[in-house]
Each structure stands twice: as C-alpha cells, then as structure tokens.
Amino acid sequence: MAVECLAAQTAIPLIDIKSVDPTIVIELRYAGANNLARRALYPPGTPALVRPEVASRLVTAQAFLRRYQYQLKIWDAYRPKSVQMQLWQAAHNNDYVADPEAGAGSLHSWGVAVDATLIDAWNRPVLMPTDFDDFTPAAMWHYQGADPAIRSHVHLLQIAMRDAGFYGLRTEWWHFVIANWQKYLPPEELKRALQAFGMRWQDKL
Numbered sequence: 200m201a202v203e204c205l206a207a208q209t210a211i212p213l214i215d216i217k218s219v220d221p222t223i224v225i226e227l228r229y230a231g232a233n234n235l236a237r238r239a240l241y242p243p244g245t246p247a248l249v250r251p252e253v254a255s256r257l258v259t260a261q262a263f264l265r266r267y268q269y270q271l272k273i274w275d276a277y278r279p280k281s282v283q284m285q286l287w288q289a290a291h292n293n294d295y296v297a298d299p300e301a302g303a304g305s306l307h308s309w310g311v312a313v314d315a316t317l318i319d320a321w322n323r324p325v326l327m328p329t330d331f332d333d334f335t336p337a338a339m340w341h342y343q344g345a346d347p348a349i350r351s352h353v354h355l356l357q358i359a360m361r362d363a364g365f366y367g368l369r370t371e372w373w374h375f376v377i378a379n380w381q382k383y384l385p386p387e388e389l390k391r392a393l394q395a396f397g398m399r400w401q402d403k404l
C-alpha cells in the first residue's frame with residue numbers, strides 16, 4: 200500500500216510531521232515487528248501523518264525540548280481504522296486499545312493524537328517509565344516509581360506537550376491529544392467519543 204493510498208483512505212487533511220519539522224525523530228512502532236502485534240501493521244516507508252495543527256504544536260514542543268538538549272521521538276501518529284482493528288484484535292483488551300467499532304474508535308484515526316517519547320539531543324534513548332504499549336500500572340501518566348531520572352524525563356515531556364497544547368491520557372504516559380480535538384470530530388462521533396474517553400483525560404501535572 201502506497202503512502203498516497205494510506206492518506207486517501209480518509210477525507211482527513213493530513214501532513215507528514217517530517218515536512219513541517221525535519222528534526223523531530225520518527226520511529227513508527229507499527230511499521231516494524233517491535234509492537235504488541237509482533238508484526239508490521241504499516242507498509243514500509245509510511246510517514247507520520249497528523250492534522251496540520253497537531254504538526255505545528257509538535258514543532259512548539261520540539262523547540263522547547265531542544266533548549267534542554269532533548270527531543271521528541273514519535274512512536275505513532277495517524278492510524279487508519281483498519282490498523283486499529285488489527286491492534287484491537289491483537290490486544291484483546293478494550294481498556295487500553297479502543298474498539299474501532301465502539302464509540303469514535305481511537306483518536307489516532309482522526310489525526311489528532313500522537314504517541315511520543317523523549318530522546319536526547321544526540322538521538323539516544325533516555326530512561327522513561329516503560330516501553331511503548333506497556334499496558335501496566337507503570338505506564339500511568341503520574342509516574343509512581345522512585346527513579347529521579349525517569350521522573351524528570353517524563354515530567355519534561357509532559358511540560359513540553361502541555362505547553363504546546365496537548366492533553367495526556369491517565370493510563371499511557373506516551374499518548375497525547377491536542378486540547379481542542381473535539382472540533383475535529385463530526386457531532387455524532389464527538390458525542391460517542393466524549394462518552395468513551397470523557398473521564399480519562401489528564402491535563403494536570
């Protein structure tokens with residue numbers, strides 16, 4: 200499946216994060232086998248696509264982090280509903296992976312959510328609470344562990360994303376949604392999304 204094909208599946212206007220800020224590091228975890236499905240769910244060369252407003256907010260977060268010798272790495276961005284379906288089947292856990300048939304599915308499928316972690320200015324990974332898609336209590340937004348380095352890294356990421364206009368998710372420290380995501384959903388989908396996700400947002404540090 201070509202890249203154009205991926206974007207053409209939806210009427211959502213999406214742009215490649217790299218085209219807006221080439222310094223943001225992209226490592227789409229569903230493009231390789233290192234994910235909960237243990238196989239590639241995206242075709243080779245898939246770009247990290249988001250709504251233009253999401254991209255410009257990521258530019259702001261990246262600029263903030265670079266002042267502290269850190270950077271953003273994007274683990275996932277726009278996720279087609281077909282891929283959400285495969286993930287949901289692989290996870291068998293509706294608490295963490297949104298059922299594509301229920302509510303509004305995943306906000307990734309609306310181009311308003313990203314999964315992001317922190318790396319240093321030399322592209323090296325830094326200690327974070329968990330790996331991607333670790334659906335355990337250790338992945339909570341409020342870091343519960345005792346490691347001061349992890350605490351400061353996750354806090355820095357959260358400050359950068361909050362100040363750039365993102366909300367987090369209570370159960371997944373890597374998941375961020377633009378604060379005004381609601382304006383991007385059709386009314387009927389919005390109603391169902393609010394019922395499904397309404398109580399799960401984390402906007403306070």
Ligand SMILES: [Zn+2]
Nearest residue numbers: 312313314374
């Ligand atoms: Zn996510």
